[in-house]
């Protein structure tokens with residue numbers, strides 16, 4: 001009965017759910033997650049290739065679980081080039097299927113195989129930040145940004161898996177059981193009420209991972225990852241993060257050891273000053289001081305970016321970056337008095 005109610009709720013706003021087999025053929029399995037299996041399929045009427053996410057709910061479950069319902073409700077309301085496109089819902093044998101546009105693969109798979117150049121990482125990050133800025137503008141936090149939730153097709157990026165997303169406008173209580181611990185923002189570890197800046201933190205981690213092929217906050221456990229944050233970003237103090245010592249988990253997670261901030265100098269060895277400045281702002285411990293996705297898009301690092309022109313695909317389908325030997329010199333003065341001179345190649 002409740003199962004029917006759930007479908008009625010979903011279909012109430014002109015959503016027609018059809019039985020899966022009347023329209024789609026499942027071709028192969030393309031992904032597994034904690035909440036479902038994703039298949040490649042084809043729409044028999046249009047011949048379009050689609051991704052079909054099966055939302056598992058056991059026989060005795062009462063309708064679609066809250067996470068699945070949240071994913072459906074949020075995903076279908078979004079219209080953004082950087083978010084995977086929701087197409088329709090289907091059902092079969094008491095299971096619900098989200099039909100989405102099909103993408104080539106996720107970034108985790110791509111990162112395990114390919115080494116990204118800085119130009120490619122820049123293209124990827126610009127699109128990820130655009131997707132986040134769109135979500136944040138609507139009051140939605142993704143809360144689970146990580147390489148396997150970012151899809152690409154020839155480096156056109158789409159964020160997927162809105163199962164953990166929260167619409168801040170709905171004023172629901174916040175859980176701290178969010179984000180994979182290697183991408184988790186410090187305020188979540190410390191038990192502070194959080195906002196869309198948690199996604200910016202995850203994006204900053206992803207940026208480093210794309211360039212270094214390793215996650216700076218990799219840890220076997222949540223505690224390990226948090227220790228890594230402290231070791232690289234420094235121990236937060238009242239001077240650097242006002243109110244940090246009063247946070248719920250402060251005394252549990254932070255002892256007397258005072259780590260200096262060394263992330264900046266590690267990044268400088270490999271990255272341009274502008275990029276270091278951007279990542280530094282994305283990985284600022286205090287969420288109030290951390291850059292927003294919208295402001296990050298306007299950072300000088302992205303000045304002149306043209307996604308279409310930079311990437312060309314060669315005949316074998318491999319990504320190749322077109323470069324020219326022209327250089328460009330820019331001087332940037334930051335409000336904190338820092339002055340950066342950048343000599344960069346024009347692309």
Ligand SMILES: Nc1ncnc2c1ncn2[C@@H]1O[C@H](COP(=O)(O)OP(=O)(O)OP(=O)(O)O)[C@@H](O)[C@H]1O
Nearest residue numbers: 031032033034035036038051101102103106148161
């Ligand atoms: N539209 C798509 N096109 C191609 N592959 C996809 C698509 N959607 C998902 N996938 C693949 O399926 C995987 C799992 O999808 P998704 O993250 O939505 O499932 P989940 O059960 O919510 O996962 P999680 O365990 O992260 O919560 C992705 O990492 C990706 O590899």
